[in-house]
Amino acid sequence: MSDPSPAGSASTLASGEGAVEQPPAIELHDVVKRYRGGVLALDHLDLVIAKQEFVAISGPSGCGKSTLLHLIAALDAPTSGTVLVNGHDLAKMHDLSYFRRREVGLVFQLHDLLPRISVLANVEIVMYGTHRSSRGRHQRANELLEEVDLGGRGSRLPTQLSGGERQRVAIARALANEPGILLADEPTGNLDAESARRIMELFGRVRNDGVTVVMVTHDEALAAMADRTDRIEVGRIVSSTRNR
Amino acid sequence: MTVVTLAVTSSGLETSAAAIISVGKADFTIAQKGVSEILSSTIDTGERARIEATPGVQSAVGVLVETEKINSDNPVFIEIGISPTQLKQFGVTIVRGHAYAPTASHQCMLGWRAAANLGLHVGSSFKANGTVNTVTGIYSTGNSFGDDAAMFPLPAIQGYNRVPGIVTLVFVKVKPGYPVSKVEQSINHNMPELTTIRTASQFGRADRNLVYLKAAVTGSTILAVIIGAVIVGNTMLLSVFERTRELGLLRAVGWTRRRIVGLILIEAVALGLIGACIGVGLSFAVSTGLEHLPALRGILHTNFTPMAFWRALYTALGMTLIGSLYPALRAAFLVPLRALSYE
Incomplete structure (x- = not known):
């Protein structure tokens, strides 16, 4: 199903057919992001993503996909508008470190692992400052x-x-910290087709385990493997397609 | 390394200098106040008489202390002028031979260490003060400083040095039952040009050089801490720059600023402690090397005290904490997004 109507319609789709009662995981209302120098990355964007939904955000380079993800992850703040994650307004949140540690999980295009420590330690490192003991971190x-x-x-x-x-x-x-939302910025950008397919399968499994997955990609074929694909062009959602 | 080397050498110099006051086995020693060095102290016969007349003073042994270069191995050989009648009060035990005559002009006694070092014995000739002296006896004081010296009749050594009636130090023993501090107070009050010394830490009252030396050591330590902090700061700042992306990632995945500060400080302290251990090892080598330099042989005795090592430890900790504070704060306040795009 394809809906060519622009921003705002995603909310309708997300809240349609059986998902009406589900409180959204992510809500963006009238969000504008303008960088220094006047570059407009997001232009009055509205978006609603339900809990346990797997949404792909697609679009050409420079359309504002990554900016959108950064706002949801509280890595950046909007110029105007509201970003709500699990019902919390990020602009009113005092401890954004806690939010990034517990509410969202982040995956970057360049995977950004710490090169001098082991793979296990790389996974453990985000669990420092949580209730887990050293043994618990290791086990997890x-x-x-x-x-x-x-x-x-x-x-x-x-x-x-x-x-x-x-x-x-x-x-x-x-x-690692059992977040409700997984945000992935071009996670397959540097991977071959087989590796990309395995990552997408993994995201599917994660979604099935109850995690909301938001993936930014410019690859339309991979985007089609998500539950829904929202296409952004010049800072606005221009279409929202339910894939299954 | 600088801090430990300065500490052990200055402590050695202080110990060497202060050793002189413990030769006489007295309750306290009297010297002229505020002289540049203790051996420049002069106490005349009138002052000695007033000291002896002070209530509570049992004995007051006046000695003239001079130094002379005997040979390259003994560049500052100690010569003590003392009356043979006061040797016992001074804590001298004659182990071989006998004491010199009170007014003899070419006789001396050698401490057992000095005799062994110089290869001399009773009856040998010992050239000092421009004259040849016969060694009449070998003595022991139980103090390495005194046992490494020679003793001469007081009038003879005063004559050699053209200071008749003058002594350098007066060693005072207090009568039983009299509080030592009261006798000290009385002397300090009645003779303000003199000062009493009971411990090595009071040595600076008489010897200004030692005070200046200690001030120089303190100043150098502060300078070393500042230079060290700048070096540590520079190293840690470079490390933060190199790891900007990693630190940005840690902030992005939820590490708090406090945890980032802790990470950088722990790394810096670990580096500082490793540096301190290496520095202490190097200071051992450097101090020992200095001790054996021909120009310093016999003058500088390094004194490796536990305090020197503690000083190294807290100096290292201090300089790493001061030096790494700015890099740690800089790392903590990195903007995650900007840091993640850092190449």
Whole structure:
């Protein structure tokens, strides 16, 4: 199903057919993001993503996809408008470190693992400052590596893994604190087709486990593997397509 | 390394200098107040008489202390002028031979260490003060400083140095039952040009050089801390720059600023402690090397005290904490997005 109507219609779609009662995981209302120098990245954008939904944000380079993700992750603030995550207005939140540690998991295009520590330590590192003991962190990291099919490779350094494997480590790290939302910025951008397919399968599994997944991609074929694809052009959502 | 080397050498110099006051086995020693160095102290016969007349003073042994270069191994050989009648009060035990005559002009006694070092014995000739002296006895004081010296009749050594009636120090013993501090107070009050010394830490009252030396050591330590802090700061800042992307990632995945500050400080302290350990090892080598330099042999005795090592430890900690504070704060206040795009 394709809906060519622009921003705002995604809310209708997300809240349609059986998902009406579900409180949204992410809501953006009339969001504008203008960078220094006057570049307009997001132009009065509205977006609603329901809980446990797998949404792909697609569009050409420079259309504002990553900016949108950064606003949801509280890595940046909108020039105007409201960003609500799990019902909390990010502009009113005092402890954004806590929010990034507990509410969202982040996966970047360049996977960004710390090169001098082991794969296991890379997963454990986001659990510092949580209730988990050292043993608990170790156990959780091992479980996650098993889940992303990297069991037994925890002692390796990131440089000893392939690009696809490193990206799976990054996904394991993003899930370490059991966030309700997983945000992925071009997670398959540097991967071959087979590795990209495995990452998408992994996202599907994560969604099935109850996590809301938002993935930014410029690859239309991969975007079609999500529950819904929202297409952005020049800072506005120009179409929203339900894939299943 | 600088801090430990300065500490052990100055402590050695202080110990060497202060050793002189513990030769006489007295309750306290009297010297002229505020002289540049203790051996420049002069106390005349009138002052000695007033000291002896002070209530509570049992004995007051006046000694003239001079130094002379005997040979390259003994560049500052100590010569003590003392009356043979006061040797016992001074804590001298003659182990071989006998004491010199009170007014003899070419006789001396050698401490057992000095005799061993110089290869001399009773009856040997010992050239000092421009004259050849016969060694009449070998003595022991139980103090390495005194046992490494020679003793001469007081009038003879006063004559050699053209200071008749003058002594350098007066060693005072207090009568039993009299409080030592009261006798000290009385002397300090009645003779303000003199000062009493009971411990090594009071040595600076008489010897200004030691006070200046200690001030120089303190100044150098502060300077070393500042230079060290700048070096640590520079190193840590470079490390923060190199790891901007990693630190940005940690902030992006939820590390608090406090945790980032902690990470940088812990790294800096670990580096500082490793540096301190290496520095202490190097200071051992440097201090020992200095001790054996021909120009310093016999003058500088390094004194490796636990305090010197504690000083190294807290100086290292101080300089790393001061030096790494700015890099730590800089790392903590990185904007995650900007840091993640840092190449």
